Amino acid sequence: xxxxxxxxxxxxxxxxxxxxxxxxxxxxxxxxxxxxxxxxxxxxxxxxxxxxxxxxxxxxxxxxxxxxxxxxxxxxxxxxxxxxxxxxxxxxxxxxxxxxxxxxxxxxxxxxxxxxxxxxxxxxxxxxxxxxxxxxxxxxxxxxxxxxxxxxxxxxxxxxxxxxxxxxxxxxxxxxxxxxxxxxxxxxxxxxxxxxxxxx
Amino acid sequence: xxxxxxxxxxxxxxxxxxxxxxxxxxxxxxxxxxxxxxxxxxxxxxxxxxxxxxxxxxxxxxxxxxxxxxxxxxxxxxxxxxxxxxxxxxxxxxxxxxxxxxxxxxxxxxxxxxxxxxxxxxxxxxxxxxxxxxxxxxxxxxxxxxxxxxxxxxxxxxxxxxxxxxxxxxxxxxxxxxxxxxxxxxxxxxxxxxxxxxxxxxxxxxxxxxxxxxxxxxxxxxxxxxxxxxxxxxxxxxxxxxxxxxxxxxxxxxxxxxxxxxxxxxxxxxxxxxxxxxxxxxxxxxxxxxxxxxxxxxxxxxxxxxxxxxxxxxxxxxxxxxxxxxxxxxx
Numbered sequence: 001x002x003x004x005x006x007x008x009x010x011x012x013x014x015x016x017x018x019x020x021x022x023x024x025x026x027x028x029x030x031x032x033x034x035x036x037x038x039x040x041x042x043x044x045x046x047x048x049x050x051x052x053x054x055x056x057x058x059x060x061x062x063x064x065x066x067x068x069x070x071x072x073x074x075x076x077x078x079x080x081x082x083x084x085x086x087x088x089x090x091x092x093x094x095x096x097x098x099x100x101x102x103x104x105x106x107x108x109x110x111x112x113x114x115x116x117x118x119x120x121x122x123x124x125x126x127x128x129x130x131x132x133x134x135x136x137x138x139x140x141x142x143x144x145x146x147x148x149x150x151x152x153x154x155x156x157x158x159x160x161x162x163x164x165x166x167x168x169x170x171x172x173x174x175x176x177x178x179x180x181x182x183x184x185x186x187x188x189x190x191x192x193x194x195x196x197x198x199x200x
Numbered sequence: 201x202x203x204x205x206x207x208x209x210x211x212x213x214x215x216x217x218x219x220x221x222x223x224x225x226x227x228x229x230x231x232x233x234x235x236x237x238x239x240x241x242x243x244x245x246x247x248x249x250x251x252x253x254x255x256x257x258x259x260x261x262x263x264x265x266x267x268x269x270x271x272x273x274x275x276x277x278x279x280x281x282x283x284x285x286x287x288x289x290x291x292x293x294x295x296x297x298x299x300x301x302x303x304x305x306x307x308x309x310x311x312x313x314x315x316x317x318x319x320x321x322x323x324x325x326x327x328x329x330x331x332x333x334x335x336x337x338x339x340x341x342x343x344x345x346x347x348x349x350x351x352x353x354x355x356x357x358x359x360x361x362x363x364x365x366x367x368x369x370x371x372x373x374x375x376x377x378x379x380x381x382x383x384x385x386x387x388x389x390x391x392x393x394x395x396x397x398x399x400x401x402x403x404x405x406x407x408x409x410x411x412x413x414x415x416x417x418x419x420x421x422x423x424x425x426x427x428x429x430x431x432x433x434x435x436x437x438x439x440x441x442x443x444x445x446x447x448x449x450x451x452x453x454x455x456x457x458x459x460x461x462x463x464x465x466x467x468x469x470x471x472x473x474x475x476x477x478x479x480x481x482x483x484x485x486x487x488x489x490x491x492x493x494x495x496x497x498x499x500x501x502x503x504x505x506x507x508x509x510x511x512x513x514x515x516x517x518x519x520x521x522x523x524x525x526x527x528x529x530x531x
Contacts, residue, residue, distance in 0.1 A: 032500055032501040033500045033501050033502055035499055035500035036500075037500070037501075038296055039281040039284055039285020039295060039496055040285055040295070040348055040494065040496055041501045041504065042494060042504045043295075043348070100501055100504050101494075102506075103504075103506050112489070116489075117487075118487060168487065171346065171396070172293075172396045172468055172469070173289075173293035173397065174397070175394075
């Protein structure tokens with residue numbers, strides 16, 4: 001018997017990703033809006049959306065090793081969805097930062113992006129994810145041809161920048177950022193050859 | 201919006217009924233097999249202290265007798281937020297950790313040793329902490345170095361009252377403070393992954409003229425009751441013109457010394473946290489701005505209010521302590 005996932009399996013897997021990603025975000029924003037998200041709901045939301053984006057991006061990077069290991073190629077069909085949700089969370093993260101932390105002081109946003117290295121780094125990662133999201137459809141893939149893969153290899157740089165943004169933003173407790181960096185390095189190590197080729 | 205502050209004469213439900221009778225009653229209810237009623241009671245209690253059930257320990261506070269502060273225009277941070285949003289790495293580094301992990305913290309018996317370059321060193325027991333001087337309420341702004349702030353009604357006495365009792369020698373130039381070191385009770389102290397990489401015990405210090413300033417305060421309570429464990433029970437420092445990390449919690453030792461004592465955050469990252477740590481909107485933390493702060497009051501995400509940070513957190517009366525000093529250099 002051939003191992004694999006039916007179309008129905010994929011449908012439910014995608015439904016689960018939608019449900020968890022959207023549901024979790026909605027629930028957390030609801031709790032923040034009604035003052036049930038700890039003492040400082042703004043901090044709570046920024047943390048939740050930031051970590052959420054990182055989690056989803058790591059899930060996205062698990063897919064290709066998972067396909068190789070399980071030999072179930074159909075997992076590939078949920079990768080774009082995970083990537084899009086990673087950007088969706090990053091969008092919520094930046095939007096919440098501008099709306100609730102900076103309270104729409106655009107000048108302050110510009111100066112923070114320039115002056116604060118961890119914000120510069122986070123914003124750079126956001127721009128990369130934006131570019132990947134805008135070129136994630138089939139039409140863009142066709143139009144860009146061979147350049148599409150080149151562009152989408154930038155996801156590794158984005159992941160590294162996000163890790164740096166995270167570890168720089170914490171006061172002293174770097175345990176959790178280090179765990180994330182460990183997971184990221186593990187996922188990157190599966191692509192050692194590819195990354196070394198990119199480097200050259 | 202206005203927050204109703206409980207005064208000493210407003211009774212709460214659990215004060216109307218004697219606590220012992222109250223507990224017996226619930227016990228009886230459960231024994232009689234009112235499963236539904238029992239479950240209701242259990243969930244009622246759980247809502248107050250996160251995930252603890254009926255049999256879990258719960259930190260006990262007691263009502264204090266004190267002189268009330270004058271009413272003022274500042275909106276107080278609600279008690280639930282003051283007691284659930286804490287930086288007390290001895291009990292974990294998440295803001296919600298101290299409340300979750302400090303419920304079994306033992307503060308009675310307690311010993312606060314006052315020594316060093318003083319004429320009369322002494323030690324205070326738990327009961328004596330509340331009797332050293334008449335208790336008074338002070339409503340202070342607390343500005344955290346992480347750029348959020350609260351307004352808290354503390355109860356306690358001037359640090360100066362304690363120093364006067366010890367009578368510092370003229371050779372004493374600084375006051376050093378030390379938090380309890382008890383890894384059995386404080387999970388952050390015995391596990392580097394839970395304590396934020398800090399070398400415990402937590403230590404802090406003030407110049408002696410800063411310590412003697414009438415604003416420097418030793419708090420033994422807040423919101424009418426003795427301090428909850430997560431806020432630094434049984435006694436903590438409150439220096440309202442400095443960043444919150446200077447206001448050391450659960451103090452076991454206060455020593456008058458002749459040299460500037462080491463301070464915990466300065467030891468951890470000297471380029472980010474200085475000895476003085478005066479609130480100053482013009483001197484940024486290397487990684488984030490200190491120009492503004494988020495005032496924590498009631499309301500969720502959509503009522504968050506960001507306000508300008510004031511030099512010395514608005515306590516201008518301390519400015520003379522630093523005349524002629526470069527506050528950029530002595531951050």
